[in-house]
Amino acid sequence: MNIVVPVWGDAYLDTFLEYSLPAQLAAGNVPALEGSGHCYTIYTTAEGRRRCEEHVAVRQLTRFVAVTFKSLEVVATYNAGNKYRTKSDCYAIELEAASRSGAAVAMLNADILLADGFIREALRLLRLGKRVIEVTGGRGLQDPIKTALDSEFREYNRIISISPSELSRLWLANLHPQLAMHYVDGPEGGSFHPSHLYWLAGEEGVIIRAFHLYPIVVKPNASPVKFSGTIDDDLVALLAAAPDERLIAQNSSDLFCCELSPPEHFVGDVAWRGNRKSIIDFYLGYRTENIENLEKEIIISSKPPVGELWDRTRRDSSDFIDTLISDLKSELLRRCAAREADDLMAKAAAEIEDDGDFIKAIGQMLENGHPIPLALEERSLRIHLKTYPDRADLLQRLCAVLGAQGKVVPLELEERALKAIVELHPDRRDLLERLRLVQVGLGKTAPPAALVSPSGEEASQTEVDFQQDAEEFGRAVNYRDMEPEFAPILELARRFTMTSVERMYALYKAVQYIEATQVPGAIVECGVWRGGSIMVALAALRALGNTERDIYLFDTFEGLPRPDDDKDIDVLGNRAINGWLPHARGNERSNWAYASIDDVRSNIGLIDYPSDRIHLIQGMVENTLPAGAPETIALCRLDTDWYASTQHEMVHLYPRLSVGGVLIIDDYGHFQGARQAVDEYLAKTGTPLLLNRIDYSGRIGVKVQKSSVGWLQKLGWR
Structure with a gap:
């Protein structure tokens, strides 16, 4: 296994060295790596490496596994300012290497806190044939959690050892305030982020249905994986893991981890609570494979989730999800049918020879909300112009539609359009000048005189419109001042x-x-x-x-x-x-x-x-x-x-x-x-x-x- 941690910046380095790494040094985590071939890779800056090499936790780490430092400068997106993309690119480099060596990769954020036994259980699952282990990775308030870790769970050697049930209890007592955006039960119309759906079972725990899951341990195929977003967007789908090769951590008593975040950490809202359309639009903006994730009930609790409260919370969760998945499938079918109908309608309309029947077909498409392809819109406009040959809006639109298709707009058509628009706006000098130039191109008007302005002395004695001269000269230059490239x-x-x-x-x-x-x-x-x-x-x-x-x-x-x-x-x-x-x-x-x-x-x-x-x-x-x-x-x-x-x-x-x-x-x-x-x-x-x-x-x-x-x-x- 290769454990990979990208970390930079003082705040993240502090959390990593003082809390995340000490928790990884608990007996059931890094020390559980047996035999050779395991490694621990830290992507960081020169200053980050210096701090790591001087820290006691990293020195302890080297007793159990080979530690490699890699510079963030080799990651193309490091200087682009998107930390999520930079982390994903670090993981991508190691995943590609693992695809050649046959190793598994544990992708850890610098602020993640693993319960004791997490890595040992992950190794067991890998031996059973699992290729992907996914978690929710919920955020907790870092300050009170850090205080509790220091007072209750830090050992004499600075290592932190906390069981899954104890970490669950600690997280539940210090949920990050931004997680309220995931609560299904909340004020109607309030800000909502449906990547995770939360149902609180009082103070005893929470049921989560997760659309986006965090693939924390991955064993890639022999072929390298190229994912386009961050690792929780499309990595799992691109891995093409069979259902029995995936493991979603559904019970916090087995596998649990959380992230430590300051209170000001922003999650963002993309939907509105109670607005089913905004929620469905969010889901369908991503890979539809993720819809299956919503069927998995994830329970986080510090004690067995039994009793009337849990039964009621489970029913609420199941009822909501059953309806949501049904709506999602219906909307998917509707959109597929709509696309097919759009194509069929457009094809059928294109085959109609009679102009009157064609216009009726276009009207029917508009009435039913079908998009009109540009080629059909062009034909429709030409038909209407037979009846209304001087309609400025039709002529102008036809010029635009021709341009949008990459077709040349005939000068005769542009002249007609300009004449019609000038009748509506007779004072538009730009239109009048363009019309004059078009007519020059058609041979209907003599070209302008040579563009030579009077000298300064002559100009002082003559009425000269220098601005008009500049405009005419600019038109004559016709963009030749721009680089040939x-x-x-x-x-x-x-x-x-x-x-x-x-x-x-x-x-x-x-x-x-x-x-x-x-x-x-x-x-x-x-x-x-x-x-x-x-x-x-x-x-x-x-x-x-x-x-x-x-x-x-x-x-x-x-x-x-x-x-x-x-x-x-x-x-x-x-x-x-x-x-x-x-x-x-x-x-x-x-x-x-x-x-x-x-x-x-x-x-x-x-x-x-x-x-x-x-x-x-x-x-x-x-x-x-x-x-x-x-x-x-x-x-x-x-x-x-x-x-x-x-x-x-x-x-x-x-x-x-x-x-x-x-x-x-x-x-x-x-x-x-x-x-x-x-x-x-x-x-x-x-x-x-x-x-x-x-x-x-x-x-x-x-x-x-x-x-x-x-x-x-x-x-x-x-």
Whole structure:
């Protein structure tokens, strides 16, 4: 067996050396390792190694097992700021080595506390053919537990020996306050995290149903395991262990451990108590294999769980789980059927030749909530334009649909669209100028005069609109000021994004900047659509030779949710709700900006970037943040359009943005709600941030150091 512990930082080192490791030195733990071939691997920093080598517990450890220190610098994600991912990567390295040697790996957190006999029992189970041992690893309040360990269970040689029943009793008396988010019985509508479901049996114990379990001991196959998330997300599923090769610790009298956490440790909420839909959406966002875990009843108690109280608690747990699993299976079947129905409906509609029957089929698909593929929407728009040839909204949408499919928009069609829009907005100089250029391209208008401005002396005597000159010169340059290396990236990604070339280029330069200045953290994007923008970022990273940054992509992957009737208004005064309602499929889904998660995966797969670095988090950001976010962010791009989502993103993501990190707001200039959400956050928190204009819509800023903040505030910048 190889016991692996990643540990860094003073607080974790203190807990590991003074409590976790002394408990592992109890007679039934590390000393139970018999024979040669066992090892103990500590991933840490240079300072952490120095402290460990000087500590008496580590010197005692070397009497029983060979101890190896490995530098965290060999772990690619160590400097990215996500401690959970860094720990998982340490375990992954040792799992790959174990797959070659045939060893088992015990993956221990630095703050985990093992009851005496845990490792001895794990070894026995391995000999019986078990390949995976899973626990809940519940958190306890570290200070009172540490006090009790010192006064009641620490021996003369500093070793801590505590039985499973005693540790269960101690944990139950000092449950971490964040565990209240797992209680099924609580205030209706309260914050809830359904990864574990708790039913308290008074003060005697707890029944747990766990969706996510911690695989604390694993014996991998001969082939290396590559898991994409943290070890409690998908490692067990990827191990492909047979049911009789898995052991879930269901009784604390046999195997028990807990984690020691300070009271301020944050778990996060992803659902609402009593809201069955939010709970089901959470479960179905992960591997469906985990649903089977909920059927296992896990009991933690300090004495036999018998009596009327326990019987009642068991009934409550079983009734809830039976209904929940039934609902989950029904929803899975419904979603599978819906996807099949979507495909069948789309295929059937595509085969209809008569225009009238085709439009009826499209209407039926919309009425039944089926997404409309872009090719079918294009045909539908062309049919409607036969009846309404000058409808500005239809012409504009057809141009957008053609672009989204990577098709060239004919100049004749763009001219028709521009003429129709100009009739509605005759004072829009940008539209008039674009129309003039399109007509030049069609040969209907003479090209502009040579772009030569008068000299300074002549200009002083002549009426010259220098700004108009600059705009015309910029159009003539036509992006030739951008590096040639950007051109192939632009061409690859442009059909998968609605953003302008300027915004794509700004993102490209932002990635170059965070790499050049080594800003720590992940790249986060909220609002992905078909993945075009993140493709620019991935291509930029690859060009720079770095494929080790984690990428977090947040989206419903079911179209834009409902906008606010009053706040979400575009720069021209159009209410977003009026554009959204014709495409609605309930309040959280629509065919507006619809792209499935599979579509996004396929598109970003065109960039050769490691898939295990890319995390797609499905759902409304109000439900998936902050729980799904990395702890440290280098570049944060917000493109969810609406006030509510942008406000939620600023509150939960901007504090995690590294100093020197880049913030990009895609719709700051286009949607009033997005601008309001950003401005409110900056004003409320007193955060000075220079948001530079990319184009009419996009803004970009760099987070300044605290010392700079103080200097700016002295100048009166708020």
